[in-house]
Amino acid sequence: MADIPGNKEKRFDVNSIKTTTLFSFVLFALFLVFVLWCLSNFFISTYFEKARSQDVIPTAEALKTEFRQDRENFDSYAVQTAGSNGIYVRIASHEQVMEYDGTRSVRDTGMFSSDIDRILVKLVESDSDSVTESVVEGSNPRLIYASYISSPAEPSLIYIIAPLHPDEVTIRILKDLLIYVSLIVLAVSFLLAYALSGRITDPIENITKAAAELSKGNYDAKFDGSQFTETKELARALNKASYEMEKTDFYQKEIIANVSHDLKTPLTMIRSYAEKIIDISGDDKDKRNADLQIIISETERLNRLVSDMLSVSNLQSNNVELHMETFDLTEAAQDVYESFRVLQDSEDFEIQFHPCKPTYVVGDRSRLMQVMTNFVSNAVKYSGENKFVDIRLVKASRKITFHCIDHGMGIPSDEISHVWDKYYRTSANHRLGIEGTGLGLSIVKGILNLHNAKYGVESEEGKGSDFWFELDSVRKPAAKRNKDAEGSNGKES
Numbered sequence: 001m002a003d004i005p006g007n008k009e010k011r012f013d014v015n016s017i018k019t020t021t022l023f024s025f026v027l028f029a030l031f032l033v034f035v036l037w038c039l040s041n042f043f044i045s046t047y048f049e050k051a052r053s054q055d056v057i058p059t060a061e062a063l064k065t066e067f068r069q070d071r072e073n074f075d076s077y078a079v080q081t082a083g084s085n086g087i088y089v090r091i092a093s094h095e096q097v098m099e100y101d102g103t104r105s106v107r108d109t110g111m112f113s114s115d116i117d118r119i120l121v122k123l124v125e126s127d128s129d130s131v132t133e134s135v136v137e138g139s140n141p142r143l144i145y146a147s148y149i150s151s152p153a154e155p156s157l158i159y160i161i162a163p164l165h166p167d168e169v170t171i172r173i174l175k176d177l178l179i180y181v182s183l184i185v186l187a188v189s190f191l192l193a194y195a196l197s198g199r200i201t202d203p204i205e206n207i208t209k210a211a212a213e214l215s216k217g218n219y220d221a222k223f224d225g226s227q228f229t230e231t232k233e234l235a236r237a238l239n240k241a242s243y244e245m246e247k248t249d250f251y252q253k254e255i256i257a258n259v260s261h262d263l264k265t266p267l268t269m270i271r272s273y274a275e276k277i278i279d280i281s282g283d284d285k286d287k288r289n290a291d292l293q294i295i296i297s298e299t300e301r302l303n304r305l306v307s308d309m310l311s312v313s314n315l316q317s318n319n320v321e322l323h324m325e326t327f328d329l330t331e332a333a334q335d336v337y338e339s340f341r342v343l344q345d346s347e348d349f350e351i352q353f354h355p356c357k358p359t360y361v362v363g364d365r366s367r368l369m370q371v372m373t374n375f376v377s378n379a380v381k382y383s384g385e386n387k388f389v390d391i392r393l394v395k396a397s398r399k400i401t402f403h404c405i406d407h408g409m410g411i412p413s414d415e416i417s418h419v420w421d422k423y424y425r426t427s428a429n430h431r432l433g434i435e436g437t438g439l440g441l442s443i444v445k446g447i448l449n450l451h452n453a454k455y456g457v458e459s460e461e462g463k464g465s466d467f468w469f470e471l472d473s474v475r476k477p478a479a480k481r482n483k484d485a486e487g488s489n490g491k492e493s
């Protein structure tokens with residue numbers, strides 16, 4: 001038996017949606033953590049350096065403005081600025097030299113004197129009123145800045161020394177934070193992946209279970225696609241397929257029952273009559289011939305049944321070659337009518353024919369005659385006591401419609417759509433034991449479909465039926481027109 005996925009016991013499967021989602025999320029989380037680590041370990045110094053260089057100029061400008069405008073409160077402002085920016089500030093005016101760090105302001109202690117001397121030379125030599133220099137080697141990388149505060153005539157100078165690396169504490173805090181962030185990202189990814197993959201796989205697992213049930217022949221199994229549009233669509237399609245399968249299964253059983261019955265009846269008859277000939281009528285020529293006649297007609301019935309079956313299967317596999325020609329449908333219908341006229345005398349039928357003017361169509365004449373013959377023979381077969389059949393041709397604009405109307409038993413409304421299905425015979429038909437294979441109309445349907453014709457039936461149970469088909473009409477072929485013209489000229493002369 002085929003291996004049904006739904007029956008497999010649960011085990012770790014690398015290719016499952018759950019595992020793949022889980023892996024993807026965890027990989028993504030690890031990638032994020034890796035990026036964060038790279039940033040903190042390799043790029044933080046560069047970033048810090050860049051941020052420092054960008055910050056130092058506005059800080060210096062703010063200090064210069066404060067120095068010019070509010071000398072009284074400058075000391076406390078400078079201490080505060082130095083503290084909040086983690087820098088060293090030095091102001092050298094003609095009166096005094098003051099140094100500020102984050103904690104205090106003091107008179108010149110000579111701190112960073114070599115840096116100060118070097119940057120001062122650079123400032124004097126420069127055309128600009130401020131200069132910077134980065135010292136990146138050594139254990140104390142720093143940015144040195146110098147600028148004039150007031151006019152070069154009475155110059156006061158500002159120096160700023162800003163460390164270019166974050167201090168140890170900052171780095172440790174950053175690393176600690178990074179560990180927490182990494183753990184949180186990993187945990188959240190894991191939970192998200194688990195929840196999401198569960199939500200995705202649950203409907204798929206439900207659908208798989210239902211499919212396993214269906215494969216056992218349980219058509220009650222319903223597919224549930226939960227809330228996702230895609231799985232809902234899949235479930236809807238599978239529910240439809242299951243319904244169609246159930247219907248097909250039902251009809252197949254019906255068909256097998258009908259076909260076996262149809263084949264069995266003539267075979268039983270043939271066997272019984274053959275036995276009868278051996279046992280009873282063998283020596284009596286007349287009786288024997290009558291029995292043999294029954295055997296022959298039963299054999300013909302079998303033959304018809306088998307050739308109908310072949311026609312249906314050929315039509316279904318598109319294995320039919322049409323011999324298309326332009327012909328007069330009215331004339332073809334007339335031929336069909338003629339072939340049934342004999343019933344008027346022999347079986348008391350009234351068959352009426354209402355043709356329209358000659359109308360040409362393109363099609364396979366003999367196949368379309370087969371269609372019309374089938375409609376008329378059905379009308380005869382199912383007209384019951386009424387015995388009235390009306391064959392009509394109606395021409396309207398560029399269409400011609402063939403109608404075959406009877407006032408017989410009709411077709412119940414809930415069975416009407418099935419009469420074109422192969423082997424289908426209405427319930428009344430079975431009840432009344434009317435002979436038939438249920439193949440005629442499915443052959444008709446195949447032929448009309450090949451002609452792209454419209455067709456249908458209007459019917460009411462107990463009142464009768466109107467089977468019809470419609471074809472496009474075309475112009476009379478030129479050859480025929482010429483022939484007709486010659487004919488009429490000949491007559492005139």
Ligand code: ADP
Pocket residue numbers: 374378379382383406408409410411419424425426427429435436437438439440441442464465
């Ligand atoms: P069958 O060999 O049984 O006539 P068809 O395919 O020609 O097979 O017709 C299918 C079924 O459609 C018939 O068995 C019958 O029940 C129904 N049917 C066809 N034509 C008529 C009709 N004119 N009136 C009532 N029922 C009809």
